[in-house]
Amino acid sequence: MLVLDFVRYHQHLTGTKIGCREGDCGACTVLIGELIDNQLRYRTATSCLTPIGNVHGKHVVTIEGINIPKQLNLMQHAMQQENATQCGFCTPGFVMSLAGFCLSDTTPTSENAIASIDGNICRCTGYKSIERAAHTVAIAKQSNAGIAAIDFAIQQNMVPAYFKDIEQRLRGIALLEHPDHEQPIFLGGGTDLYVQKHDDMVHAPVHLLFNQQHVNGITQQGNTCIIGASATVTDVAESPIIQKHFPRLSQYIKLVSSTPIRNVATIAGNLVNASPIGDMTIWFLALNATVHLASAKGQHRTVPLRNFYKGYKMLDKHAKEFIQQISFELPSGNKHFHFEKVCKRTHLDIASVNSAICLTINNEAIVDASISAGGVGPIPMHLAKTSTFLAGKIISNDVIKQAIAIAQTEVSPIGDVRGSEAYKRLLLGQLIKAHFIQLVKVE
Numbered sequence: 001m002l003v004l005d006f007v008r009y010h011q012h013l014t015g016t017k018i019g020c021r022e023g024d025c026g027a028c029t030v031l032i033g034e035l036i037d038n039q040l041r042y043r044t045a046t047s048c049l050t051p052i053g054n055v056h057g058k059h060v061v062t063i064e065g066i067n068i069p070k071q072l073n074l075m076q077h078a079m080q081q082e083n084a085t086q087c088g089f090c091t092p093g094f095v096m097s098l099a100g101f102c103l104s105d106t107t108p109t110s111e112n113a114i115a116s117i118d119g120n121i122c123r124c125t126g127y128k129s130i131e132r133a134a135h136t137v138a139i140a141k142q143s144n145a146g147i148a149a150i151d152f153a154i155q156q157n158m159v160p161a162y163f164k165d166i167e168q169r170l171r172g173i174a175l176l177e178h179p180d181h182e183q184p185i186f187l188g189g190g191t192d193l194y195v196q197k198h199d200d201m202v203h204a205p206v207h208l209l210f211n212q213q214h215v216n217g218i219t220q221q222g223n224t225c226i227i228g229a230s231a232t233v234t235d236v237a238e239s240p241i242i243q244k245h246f247p248r249l250s251q252y253i254k255l256v257s258s259t260p261i262r263n264v265a266t267i268a269g270n271l272v273n274a275s276p277i278g279d280m281t282i283w284f285l286a287l288n289a290t291v292h293l294a295s296a297k298g299q300h301r302t303v304p305l306r307n308f309y310k311g312y313k314m315l316d317k318h319a320k321e322f323i324q325q326i327s328f329e330l331p332s333g334n335k336h337f338h339f340e341k342v343c344k345r346t347h348l349d350i351a352s353v354n355s356a357i358c359l360t361i362n363n364e365a366i367v368d369a370s371i372s373a374g375g376v377g378p379i380p381m382h383l384a385k386t387s388t389f390l391a392g393k394i395i396s397n398d399v400i401k402q403a404i405a406i407a408q409t410e411v412s413p414i415g416d417v418r419g420s421e422a423y424k425r426l427l428l429g430q431l432i433k434a435h436f437i438q439l440v441k442v443e
């Protein structure tokens with residue numbers, strides 16, 4: 001069952017609201033605290049898409065759990081002072097997201113406080129007053145003179161004093177071994193499965209992969225990066241290895257879903273969902289990643305991600321195989337990476353067309369190129385002919401124009417709610433130009 005239903009219908013904690021049940025509105029936001037490297041860490045999640053098995057051994061905090069006796073907590077007070085609530089339906093979600101910001105190690109800027117509520121929508125108050133409340137919370141967090149975020153949050157009435165004991169209490173929980181290795185449905189964060197098959201999933205036998213050690217973590221061996229299948233988009237965003245090799249990482253990450261979705265959305269989930277516009281899939285296609293598959297019987301094999309997609313939602317993967325990890329060579333030196341995405345609205349939207357490039361350049365010459373594009377065919381595409389054409393060329397406007405013309409021969413977009421065929425073809429050309437403008441400053 002989902003955390004949302006457990007909280008509301010079993011625990012009768014009705015402060016957590018049900019809006020969309022699709023991860024879009026944030027009314028159901030809760031905090032999940034867990035021990036990472038033996039230290040307590042909190043992240044937000046949309047409880048409507050979080051299977052209860054994924055929070056085993058963790059601290060689930062609803063809006064009731066951050067009430068402070070006989071007074072408003074700091075975030076509630078800020079919302080009240082700024083008149084940032086009207087019907088109040090969205091308010092618990094906003095307050096939980098701001099609580100997540102307070103408990104995090106994020107730099108306490110107004111920009112980051114506002115970014116923390118990127119997964120919450122309000123239909124009646126208007127966002128300016130909510131932004132002002134977020135600003136007030138950021139100012140309060142700025143006064144931290146270096147004590148641990150949780151201790152400071154308690155001191156400032158952001159969360160109640162019992163949070164002090166949680167780390168110890170979590171250490172005391174005996175974690176259960178996972179018994180369901182043979183179950184047919186692999187489950188990561190659930191952000192695709194519970195949207196697509198909500199009614200079926202509640203009764204489906206699932207193999208929970210989210211918390212399992214052997215499919216988690218981000219490591220580096222030489223120049224190869226290895227990402228565990230259940231690493232989340234936030235894990236990628238916060239990894240020092242990835243941050244070091246992808247200088248524009250924060251710009252790209254904010255284009256992917258929202259904070260509470262990124263906190264649980266896994267890399268393997270994105271690859272196996274096989275959406276033609278999956279953002280992480282497009283990244284890793286350009287990076288020429290290798291998919292490492294395993295089966296419950298201990299058999300292993302690898303597949304280049306470029307060969308993983310055989311047709312619309314058809315994969316080079318047997319039903320009983322799961323992704324254990326992916327690996328790829330990190331961009332460094334003269335090898336550069338760039339990602340672009342165009343949506344109907346900039347944030348919390350899926351792409352009309354997205355594209356990534358990995359370009360090795362020596363002076364003006366392209367040593368090697370790898371371009372991927374989404375939204376222009378039935379599968380997420382590696383543009384093999386375009387990539388081959390670019391290798392060995394001296395960068396010029398003419399070469400870029402020729403590359404775009406070749407790319408057009410490789411794709412087969414269809415018109416849909418995200419744009420006509422002609423529009424998507426135009427976008428692909430513009431995104432290829434944008435890669436070069438951003439990476440090599442051509443005009």
Ligand SMILES: Cc1cc2nc3c(=O)[nH]c(=O)nc-3n(C[C@H](O)[C@H](O)[C@H](O)COP(=O)(O)OP(=O)(O)OC[C@H]3O[C@@H](n4cnc5c(N)ncnc54)[C@H](O)[C@@H]3O)c2cc1C
Binds near residue numbers: 194261278323
């Ligand atoms: C509100 C919202 C916004 C979103 N925005 C974006 C966006 O901007 N960009 C984007 O790319 N996506 C977006 N998504 C889609 C989704 O968040 C991503 O695709 C995410 O990475 C899926 O990961 P998950 O762990 O939640 O997948 P799940 O739902 O757990 O699983 C998805 C599929 O992968 C399979 N699977 C999971 N793990 C494994 C494994 N280790 N081995 C084999 N199979 C596995 C499952 O069986 C299932 O078929 C959004 C979703 C929502 C709800």
Ligand code: FES
Binds near residue numbers: 019024026027046049
């Ligand atoms: S109910 Fe809307 S995000 Fe969960």
Ligand code: FES
Binds near residue numbers: 084085087088125
């Ligand atoms: S106050 Fe009504 S939806 Fe936000």
